[in-house]
Amino acid sequence: MTEHIDMALVNWSRGQFAMTAFIHWFFIPLTIGLTYIIAIAETIYVRTGDKEWERIAKFWAKLFGINFAIGVGTGIILGLEFGTNWANYSWISGDIFGAPLAAEGIMAFFLESTFIAVMFFGWGKVSKRFHLLSTYLVAFGASLSALWILVANAWMNYPVGMVFNPDTARHEMVDFWSVLLSPFAINKFLHTITSCFVIASFFVVAVSGWYIIKKRNLLLARRSMVIGASFGLVTSIFLTLTGDGSAYYVAQKQPAKLAAMEALYDGEEGAGLVAFGLIQPGKQVGDDRNDFVFKIEIPRLLSMLGYRDFNAFVPGANDLVYGNEQQGILSASEKIDRGRTALNALAGFKEARAAGDAAAADRAREVFEENYYYMGYGHLFDPESIIPNVPFIFYSFRIMVMLGFAFIVLFIAVLYMVVTGTIHRHRWLLWLGILAFPLAFLASMAGWVVAEVGRQPWTIQGLLPTMMSTSNINANAVILTFWLFLALLMVLLVAEMRIMLTAIRKGPDNYGKDPGGATGPSDDNNKETMGYNHTSKEGGRHV
Amino acid sequence: MAKDNPVCRFFTDAFRAVRASRLARILLLILLFKVIMFYGFLKGFLFPRYLKPRYESEEHRTEQVIQDLTRKTKSERDDRAH
Numbered sequence: 361m362t363e364h365i366d367m368a369l370v371n372w373s374r375g376q377f378a379m380t381a382f383i384h385w386f387f388i389p390l391t392i393g394l395t396y397i398i399a400i401a402e403t404i405y406v407r408t409g410d411k412e413w414e415r416i417a418k419f420w421a422k423l424f425g426i427n428f429a430i431g432v433g434t435g436i437i438l439g440l441e442f443g444t445n446w447a448n449y450s451w452i453s454g455d456i457f458g459a460p461l462a463a464e465g466i467m468a469f470f471l472e473s474t475f476i477a478v479m480f481f482g483w484g485k486v487s488k489r490f491h492l493l494s495t496y497l498v499a500f501g502a503s504l505s506a507l508w509i510l511v512a513n514a515w516m517n518y519p520v521g522m523v524f525n526p527d528t529a530r531h532e533m534v535d536f537w538s539v540l541l542s543p544f545a546i547n548k549f550l551h552t553i554t555s556c557f558v559i560a561s562f563f564v565v566a567v568s569g570w571y572i573i574k575k576r577n578l579l580l581a582r583r584s585m586v587i588g589a590s591f592g593l594v595t596s597i598f599l600t601l602t603g604d605g606s607a608y609y610v611a612q613k614q615p616a617k618l619a620a621m622e623a624l625y626d627g628e629e630g631a632g633l634v635a636f637g638l639i640q641p642g643k644q645v646g647d648d649r650n651d652f653v654f655k656i657e658i659p660r661l662l663s664m665l666g667y668r669d670f671n672a673f674v675p676g677a678n679d680l681v682y683g684n685e686q687q688g689i690l691s692a693s694e695k696i697d698r699g700r701t702a703l704n705a706l707a708g709f710k711e712a713r714a715a716g717d718a719a720a721a722d723r724a725r726e727v728f729e730e731n732y733y734y735m736g737y738g739h740l741f742d743p744e745s746i747i748p749n750v751p752f753i754f755y756s757f758r759i760m761v762m763l764g765f766a767f768i769v770l771f772i773a774v775l776y777m778v779v780t781g782t783i784h785r786h787r788w789l790l791w792l793g794i795l796a797f798p799l800a801f802l803a804s805m806a807g808w809v810v811a812e813v814g815r816q817p818w819t820i821q822g823l824l825p826t827m828m829s830t831s832n833i834n835a836n837a838v839i840l841t842f843w844l845f846l847a848l849l850m851v852l853l854v855a856e857m858r859i860m861l862t863a864i865r866k867g868p869d870n871y872g873k874d875p876g877g878a879t880g881p882s883d884d885n886n887k888e889t890m891g892y893n894h895t896s897k898e899g900g901r902h903v
Numbered sequence: 904m905a906k907d908n909p910v911c912r913f914f915t916d917a918f919r920a921v922r923a924s925r926l927a928r929i930l931l932l933i934l935l936f937k938v939i940m941f942y943g944f945l946k947g948f949l950f951p952r953y954l955k956p957r958y959e960s961e962e963h964r965t966e967q968v969i970q971d972l973t974r975k976t977k978s979e980r981d982d983r984a985h
Contacts, residue, residue, distance in 0.1 A: 704973075
């Protein structure tokens with residue numbers, strides 16, 4: 361049954377997409393998040409006329425520019441992969457997937473790239489207010505770019521607004537608004553974009569913290585840290601709310617993903633949320649071993665979060681694989697049978713069409729449409745394969761959530777210390793702020809693992825398994841391009857890190873100088889303003 | 904005349920700013936490298952010549968996809984018939 365599927369091709373294609381998406385992601389959060397931080401600093405400058413805020417906005421704009429210039433276009437590789445490695449998927453869902461991507465190109469990219477020129481080169485050449493407007497439009501454009509990509513991704517998790525045309529073997533969009541405004545799309549957009557804000561906030565906190573440790577650019581560092589920590593705190597809290605919304609819809613529409621997130625094998629009413637635990641090594645669906653070596657559980661919380669009811673039944677992996685008549689859950693075997701009926705009907709439809717037998721074609725189409733919802737299951741070999749990799753999803757989810765809550769505490773601590781003017785006395789906190797930047801990336805990538813690996817075995821939930829989505833090409837071509845793309849992206853990533861670190865070490869342009877007889881504060885002045893005292897290590901309060 | 908045009912002046916100033924800044928020149932080189940690699944080499948050469956799956960027409964592609972989707976179930980039906 362499996363002889364026509366080249367699993368090496370499937371696995372290398374998956375690996376290549378994961379690799380390129382992860383490296384591409386390194387550039388995204390700073391592009392999206394930093395623009396808002398720049399806009400906040402520039403807004404304060406426009407309102408107060410304080411030149412220091414202009415310098416702050418310009419400094420972060422320079423770092424944003426480095427990230428933007430090196431990162432822009434890295435997503436093209438992902439687009440190429442859809443054509444080379446995922447031709448079946450691209451064909452089957454191209455009508456849906458293509459529309460948001462085209463919208464991104466036309467609306468968002470043009471908006472972003474037009475006003476970015478004003479943002480970089482318009483200082484002093486356009487009015488302050490127009491420049492500020494341009495900065496906000498760049499920020500808005502970057503977010504809009506993310507919206508369309510995430511709408512497309514959300515559709516893969518929760519396919520709506522389309523019909524399958526058996527003549528062309530394509531999903532055709534019939535309701536753009538239900539694709540755009542599906543609860544999955546809204547939550548995914550808000551959750552992902554907020555995570556970008558948090559990462560960018562940590563970038564600002566980390567760079568500012570480093571300056572404070574090095575006793576350089578102190579006024580810029582302190583003010584930037586106030587913006588970074590405030591923005592980070594607000595968005596971190598919003599991140600937990602959108603995360604709750606995401607988990608709620610996962611519970612409704614992707615119960616297998618939820619079961620993997622919670623390592624829940626046997627469903628129960630009033631299910632508890634595992635705060636942390638160690639999954640029993642080698643535990644498989646259907647075996648009777650204990651699920652956990654140990655676990656710390658919050659009673660009934662999973663039912664509440666997933667179904668807004670403390671007593672709701674949450675299906676486990678065993679319920680989803682073997683069925684649960686009492687709860688009205690079909691077994692995976694039953695779904696596989698229905699899926700095969702759909703695929704048989706599709707094949708029969710094409711044969712009848714080719715033979716010119718309209719009546720037989722109509723009958724086949726009717727059977728196909730009755731069982732269409734289970735079409736993807738018809739490709740599966742064994743019922744257990746509907747459950748994604750449980751330990752990988754379980755631990756990734758916990759990494760994301762625990763770091764997310766730790767970030768809130770850290771932002772509160774940093775904000776309190778910097779506002780009270782005592783941050784420079786707590787070097788451990790400054791180092792923690794620096795460490796939090798890579799950890800924020802780790803948390804976001806763990807989130808992507810939960811979202812994407814958790815959707816397996818599907819590319820389009822329930823309708824198209826990953827193994828059926830690939831192209832009819834040789835696996836060696838994918839292996840070759842894997843290494844080629846890896847080399848290319850690593851060159852860009854290393855260039856980004858080197859140039860960024862050099863720019864951070866150098867600091868803001870003309871800092872401490874007074875080019876136009878303006879009010880640029882020197883580093884020494886900064887130290888005083890900061891409340892720094894090198895001899896006594898006593899910090900004064902400064903707001 | 905063109906020098907007095909604010910848009911032209913904007914672009915001239917931007918060009919001068921890029922020339923004057925080492926960082927901007929490096930970033931411009933990286934952008935150029937990406938354009939050549941992504942659009943010239945990958946999208947213009949490697950992808951269409953060697954990597955893109957070949958279909959004679961949209962109909963051919965439709966046939967191919969449906970064949971892929973139904974191959975397993977078709978072989979099952981044939982097995983049952985035998």
